[in-house]
Structures are given as structure tokens and as C-alpha cells.
Amino acid sequence: MTSTNFRVRAPELQGRGWLNTGGQSLSLHDLKGRIVLLDFWTFCCINCLHVIDELRPVEEEFGDALVVVGVHSPKFEHERDPEALKAAVERYDVPHAVLDDPELLTWQQYAARAWPTLAVVDPEGYLVASMSGEGHSEGLRRIVRELIEKHTAKGTLNTSGTLPEKEAREDTELRFPGKIALLPNDNFLVSDSAHHSLVELDQDGETVLRRIGDGTRGARDGENPQFSEPQGVCVLPSEVATTVGYDVLVADTVNHKLRALNLETGRTTTVAGTGEVWRGAPGDPVDIPEDPREARLSSPWDLAWYDGRVIVAMAGTHQLWSYDPVANHLEVYAGTTVESLRDGPKAQAWFAQPSGLAADGSKLWIADSESSALRWIENGEVHTAVGKGLFDFGAMDGKADEALFQHPLGVAVLPNGSIAVCDTYNNAIRRYDPVTDEVSTLAMNVAEPSGAVVADGTLVVVESAAHRVTRPVPPGESQQITGTRHRTKRPPVELSPGPVQVTIVFEAPAGQKLDDRYGPSTRLEISANPSNVLRGGEGVTTDLERRIVLAKESDEEEPSEEGDGVLQVSAHAASCDVEGPNPACHLSRQDWGIPIRIVPGAPSELVLMLRGESL
Template sequence: MRAPELRGRGWLNTGGRDVTLADLRGKIVILDFWTFCCINCLHVLDELRPLEQQYGDALVVIGVHSPKFEHERDPKALAAAVERYGVHHPVVDDGDMHLWQQYAAKAWPTLAVIDPTGYLVASMAGEGHAEGLSRLIDELIEKHTADGTLHRGDGPYVPPPAPDTLLRFPGKAIELANGNLLVSDSTGHSVAELEADGETLVRRFGPFNEPQGLLQLPAEVASVAGYDVVVADTVNHQLRGVRLSDGEITLVAGSGRPWRSAVDEHPHDALAADLSSPWDLAWFDDKVIIAMAGIHQLWWFDPIKRTVGVYAGTTVESLRDGPIPDVWMAQPSGLSVGGDRLWIADSETSALRYIEAGVMHTAVGQGLFDFGHVDGPAKEALLQHPLGVAALPDGSVLIADTYNGAVRRYDPTADTVSTVDSGLAEPSDVLVTSTGDVLVVESAAHRLTRLAPGAVQSVTGERHRTERPPSPVAPGNLTLDVIFTPAPGQKLDTQFGPSTRLEVSASPPELLLSGAGVTTDLTRPLVINPDVPKGVLQVVAQAATCDVDVEFAACHLTRQDWGVPVVVTPDAPTRLPLILRGMDEA
């Protein structure tokens, strides 16, 4: 089919001009449907960068920003995100989700490939497509070079002017024993030590790759481990240790490969383990707890034994409480310890959660698609994509309510939420110093901000839901069909067991009368409850492939989580197709 025209509210990284498909004729085009809250979308940005470099004169990547959260509809917030995450290709603002619907996207991220003559030839969801894309691009280059329809040359990307500030999109902050502050200067790819004023630079450590979480180890642990501070080197998918006395940096966990296979709670060699976007760190239960944002889990790390394992979560992206091995989280991004509780900012469910005595509870938050800025009783209060949390001595908790531009306070005694400050620029962390000062990492303002004491506002605010177009499904029998075609030169890999895996659940659970659970078949018969008018089908699919006809065959894993809003309608389709990787090269 002909690719639909590229129409949006505006363009970034093009020098102010709109881009049309006619402008791209003769180029291979990858459309990357993303939203800047989504960790999987950020992973795909990293996967696309080598392809952009390798095929620069034949390939054009266009980011299509189709927002999930209300804050992401703000053009200024989008422009900041494009800089924050180093997006070096044109981006079209799809704020009204027009292109999302035109290209039938159902998940963040989704990739669509357009050939040099303007035809849509492939669509795929999730991560892990880089190798397959490379093979497809090679085939398209060969074909369209022979046909005379490939035109090499510069694309429409125009870089914006480079900024110059002390910090650039700082992420997290901690206080050192001497009163100085350590700040992860994420877009500066370093960790900055500042004096207590939060403005005077003492020194920098690095380089890292978009670092986030920081943790100073207990002194007795640090003396054995040989370093004082653990840094979540987020985009490198690793943890590094920093010795403060001389600035030496040591790799302490993570192979550098993004997570692609299961790890259990048992000890595993830390340096051999594949991590996935570690975002924050805390010392709890005599271990380093890692907010593993990329796979919706918490892991533990033992800096003395140099081992890691899973602490909580199953990798399913949703909200479910209970004993920690079985819980569901959605991009946990902030950690703080208060007494016997580990507090968690669970960003994609807009939730404040905590673990106590091996059980996870939700204090504030209602699910993947419910968010807003509402104070009052905790069961009614709403947050919007919080990234940071700080437990206070009185048992209450401060929340960096990032997309609401606010600091919120949860009072567990009254079970209420209030607003402490607002009008902040994407606060990503909150730090309470030894002197009682409250510092906010105001990420999009590139600074630390000291909050005035005492002021508490009451905000009625607005309630929001992510309103993606729901898929109509028939009550009763429904066939879920996850479509996967191996990339050119690959085949399904069964040497270590079944090559595919499909996990299905629903919210509310009553939506599914049967069909929930895990199987190895990508096609699943479901039974939809006719008495539940709407809900969300949560689908996790993965497929393992390997190269064929090569001496040293490589293995690949493609994976995607879908939260598919559905509306139960008589006479609706009895088949729900989801494309993990689909090809149409006719």
C-alpha cells in the first residue's frame, strides 16, 4: 500500500520546514512511532542510531511523536525531550494521533518502513529489530539501486544550536557526607559534584551514557567493595562504582548488552548479567536495589559478592500488588527508603507504591491509562508520570510528579495527597538534605531548586485518561493473532526450546473468561466476557530467531508489551491481529 502522507502539528530538527513524502522520494524511510515517556521507545532510539550512521545517505529516520500523557502534548516539552534524548533526525509532532491511526499503530514503539517509491513494506512493534532492519535495508538498497529508484544524498535533518549550561537535564541527586551534592548530569553524560549551594562545580566524573540513579554505599560495604558510590549508567545498561578519593570508575554490573532473557532471584555473576535501563538505586534489605525501568522490575545487586538477581516483578507492564515475585510494575524510576518500607515511583502507572515485608502495595495510582493532578484522599488522587520519590522522617513521602511539574506529598496517616509546589520544569528527583532542606532536581530547567518550607497547596486539577482509539472486539470467542515474520536471512530459533512466547492478561481480569496465561503459540483463542463493556488486553509476545547460512550465526530476540484498549461490541471482529513483525514486499 501507498504510505499515508506525513501531516502533524509541526516539525523539529528540520530548520522550521515541513517534510512531505515527496521530499523523501528516493530514500528508504523508517517511521519511528514513539512517546518520550516510554523506556522501550528510548531503547529503539539507541537501536536506530547505528543504522542512521551506516546508511546515512540512503536512509532517513523520521520520529513520529504520538503522545501518551497530557504533558507530552506540549510542543515545548517535546522539543526538550528531543534534545534530552539526543534525537538526531526529524520529528513530526503527532499530537492529535492522526498519523498513529493512519499507520494503524497499536503500541509504543512501532516502526514502519517505506521504500524509495513511497510504498509501505514493513511494520514492526517493540524492541530488537535492528539486525532485521539492517537486512531489509540491504535488500531495498540492492533492489532500488538496480531499478534506478534509490537516490543517495543528504536528508532533511537540520541540527539545532548547541546549548551551554552547567547541568543539562539532570536526573538524580544525593548528598555526600561532607555536605556536597552529587548530581547525574544526564545529557552531559557525567556525574557532577557540586558544593552545598547546588550551583558551584567541584569536579566531574565520567564519561557515562545518560546516567540516572546514584547511591552512596554504607561505609563498611564501601571499604570492602573498593568504591563509594554506585552510578546507574542507564543507556549503557550497566552499574559503575566511583571511588571518591581519586575519582576512579569501575564497572561493577552489567554486560553492556540490553536485557533479552530471563534472570531469576538466585545469584548471578553481576558482570555477565544483561541489565535494562537501570534508573534509580537504593540500599534496602542489605542490598542495592535497582529500579530496572526497561523491563518493569526491581533487581538486587550485592557489591561484595558481585552478584545480581530479580527482587520484584515479572516483566509484565501493568499494576498488580501482592507478594513481590508476582507483582506487575510499569517503568519503576524512583526509589527511597523510609523505615521498613521501600517507596517506588512507578512512572507509567502514575503510581506511588511501596514494599514492606515482601509485599507490594499501591498508595496512589489507578493504572496504566489513568493520570492527572488531583489532591485529596489517596484512592482518588492522581499523579502524572512521577520519576522521583523521597521518604521523610515523619513517615510521609515527597513525590517528584514529573509531568505535572509539581512536588506532591503523600501522608500515610491521613492517607491523603497534597501539592507542596508546582510550576516546576519536569522535576525528576527530590532530595532531603541532612539539614532538612528540600532540593528538587528540576530537570527541564537544568538546575537544582530549593523549595520554600511550609507551603502546601490543595489542587483539584483534572483527571485524564490516555484515549487511544479502542479496538472493537466481539463478545465470546476471539482469536488473538500475533503476527511475526523472521527478518531476511533469519529463522525461528528452537535450539534452546520453544522460539516464541505469548503471555495474556486483562484489566479488569473479568474481561477474559478464558485465554489468560502463558503459552508458546503466538495465536491464542480467547473468550471475551459479554458483561464487561470495555477494558485493556495486556499482551507480551517475544520471538527468538537466529541467522541462517552463516558460519557464526547470531541469535536475536524480539519482544513487545501491548496494552490494547478494547470495546466489546456485538458484530465486531472475532480476530485481533497484533504485528510483532510483518512484511509486505509485494
């Protein structure tokens, strides 16, 4: 981001209300004298969840000098529900104040175009930095230190006055449980995500028999382990368990690890993951070391035994990985790291935050949450049963090509071969029948179902927002939803038909330079949905500038309220430290999905900021 010769006053914070402030409202005027970091996020977004965890140590380091405010800017309709947002703030243990901005008022004032976006406001109320994506913690530390030094000298840093405290949370036996598995003794193993532990439940699904994990966030192995928001649990086939000496594999999501659990001793060991998150540009190959414990994972969300190995829904890289417990081998199974919906050979397919897995022998079923899709793999090919793409969602039954889900997180194979879908943001259990290619609804008013398993012919569901395990589907019953379609509610960017110049602005931060030691330091990929709005300029180049050509079906069409399509832009830039014997490398990356409206006379230039440390 380039520097300017004038200062920009930060717009005031607007929204429906505040959370995590003890009932108080905040304004930039209230926070004058402190450094304010605005985090524009939405609770479905895995990158946004990464940023919340990145910011925890930054908030602790700078104390009262830095105030972080999460500006919740929803993508899905469910995320506009204030109760759902309140639950998400607790679920993800958000440690700072959150502004509820369902109409994207503050989002628009700060010209945000991607989740997540960060903006820094200095103690005098001026906007001094803006950056998109994750991985900015070190850059933020540098900015904050410089601002503290500058405004201490000026006498404008003022940390007097009491800030609102984080709100007290209710507690229950289970707290935002995530996934469930059936154990060999017919009990259930549930990931009690907000309690950072695993729980064995009796066959009634209610009685707690034992808890594995001490209930605090951590990554300790052994007989008194710690987890960090664990999700998927996969029971290994008995012959495999005997060979490897453990029975269950656990997706330790926020630790970015796979953990092995011996059910008899309760002892855990880490089998994959360093604890650091993988970051790269969309389409970049993932280099996995020979020792899986030296690999960087990214939010493993669910696990399933399929094709003679454990398949991992690697939500953070928009891929499926696989782990062979016997060979102790980790590799990419499907997907390219590009976030979108594309079928085909599994090595070339695109996923969007896969979060639920279930196998029925020949097929692996996938809840692809950000594309609101149900997909499957068979014979090395990826197929989509239900789903339109990143920005189309809803609640509609009927033929699969017209049916809609809203951010599903779980799947299970029913005894008759049909597929139960935890349609999480519709608070429903839906069913897809592969024989008739139709979708129906099995149960409604299920509070954010996130995982399911079949036990004794009955569907057992993790009702995450109700903090319980239930059996919500009466045998033989179903309903029919004739609901509405939705698209992500962001104001479209108006662009002119014909040639449009796309420019990605990137400046290496102070003390760094572009790094081309291992190939081109920059990469830009552009596509569109639907593809026919982009008549030229699609594809991948190493330049951060590109001329594209936009068009719509008919020049006589009236501009639509929601826009004519979505321009999908992915960019990255590699930089390294200028000084030092072993200069550190840094990768800045961002994916934008920008709704566009093609209007004669509109601007013919689109400028996007990849990363900036000063305005």
C-alpha cells in the same frame, strides 16, 4: 508478517509541526528517492528510548540513503505539550527529524498499536515493512541493504538534495540533570545526564565544585571517565565503602551498567553490565551470570540502599534488581518482567518502568512511572499506595485510592515520615501521608522534577527541565489539586462481545527458522484491565492464536468514548539462523496495551503483527 501481491502506498505524514529540521516541514514527497524509516515513539517509553539508541549506528552506516523520521505519538497528557516534546528531543539527543503528532493522525494512518513501532518506506513511496518493539537493528540493516541494491539497479534511489540539519542546542551548567544524592561532606552529587557526567555541587545547590566525566557519551573507566546519560547515584554506608574501596554506585543508564566511583580519586570502575541490553519476553526469567560484569542490564534508572544492599530500579525490565557490593553479587529482587501493576509477594509482583527509589528503614518506596503509581515494599510484599494502572493518570489530591499522579520519576522520605513524590509530568511535588492515607500538593510549576533528597530538613529537588537544583517547597505550606482524570488517548479498537479470535502473525525473517531447541519457540499471554471484560481465554499458552471471550457489565451500556477496558497482550517468538557453524539466536517480543470498545456487530478477530520484514 506475511507477504502480499500488491504494493501499499505509504500514507502522507500529518501532524502539528516538525522538530529538529531547522524550521522546515517535511513530506514523503520531499524524501522520494530515499529509504524512509518511521519510528513511532513517545518520550515516556523506555523501549522507545532503547530504539533511538539502536538506530544511531544504523543512521550513521547508511548516510543519506536512509532518512529516519521520529513520529511522536504521545501516551501522557504532558507529552502533548510541544515545549515538553522539544525538551525531550534535546534531552535524549534525538539525531533525526521528529514529527509532532499529538492527535495520532499518522499513528492511525499506519495502523500502529504499540510503542515503539517501526515502518519502512521504499524510495518510490511504498510501505515495505513494519515491526513493533525493539531489537530490530540487524533486520533493518538487511532490509535497507536490499532496498539500496534493488533501487540502485532500477535507478530510483536518489540522494541528491540537502536534508534538514539537526538543530543547535542551548547549553547550561547543568543540562537535564536526573538524580541527586547527599554526600558525607553535605555537598550534593548530581547526575548531569545530558552532559554525560556527574557534578559535585556545594551546599548551596548551585556552585559547581567539580565535574566527573569528560562530557561526551562513552563508557570509559578510570580517572577521566565517560558515561552515557547517567541517572541514579547511591552513596554507600561508610563501613561498606571502606570494605569495597569506593563510595558511590552510579546507574549508567544508556550504557546499561553499574559504575563504582571513588570520591577521593574520581576514578570509576564497572561493577555490573556488559553494555548490551537485556531482552526477553514478558515473564521470562532473567539469568544473571556469577560475574555481574557479564550480565546484561536494561536501563538502570535509580539506586537506593535498602535491606543491606543496593536496590536497582531496572526500568527496562520492569523490575527491581539488587547488588551486594561486598559479596559482588547481582540478582533480581522483585518483579517478573511483565509490565503492569500487580501487588503481592515481590517475586510475583508486576511493575511498570520503576524509576525512583527511597528507603525509610523498613520500607522501600518506588516511583513506578508508567503506571503513575507510588508503591512500597515491606517484609517481602509489594503494595500500591497511589495508582490505577498503565493507562490511568491525572492530577488529583485527597484519599489515596482516588488520588492520581502523572508519570512520577522520583521519591524522597520527608523528616515527618511522609513521602515526597516528584510528580514529573504534572510539574509538581506531591506528598503522600502513610498515616492519613492522603495525597496533597507541596509545590507546583516545578519543571519536570526527577529526583529529590532531604538536606538539613529541607527537600532539595532536581528540576530537570529547568536544568537546576532547587528548594521549591516552603516550610509548612501545601496546596490542594482538584484536577482532572486522564486516560491514554488512543482510539479504542472495536470488538464484538463474545468469542474473539486473537492471532499474532509472525514469520521468521529470511535466513532464520523458529528455534525450539530450548523449549517452545513461541509464547502468548493475554489479560485485561479491568479483568471482568475478559470472561475467557486469559493466561499463558505456547500458541500464537487464542480464542478469548469479551463482555461488559451490561449489554445495554452505551459504548464509551475511551473504551470499556484495555486488552493486554504479550507475545514472543524465538528464531535462529539457518546456516553457519554457530547460528545466532534472535528473540522477537512485544507488549500491547490495546484500548477496546465492546460493540455488538463489531469484528470478532484481532490480528497483531509481532514482527515482519516484508509486506
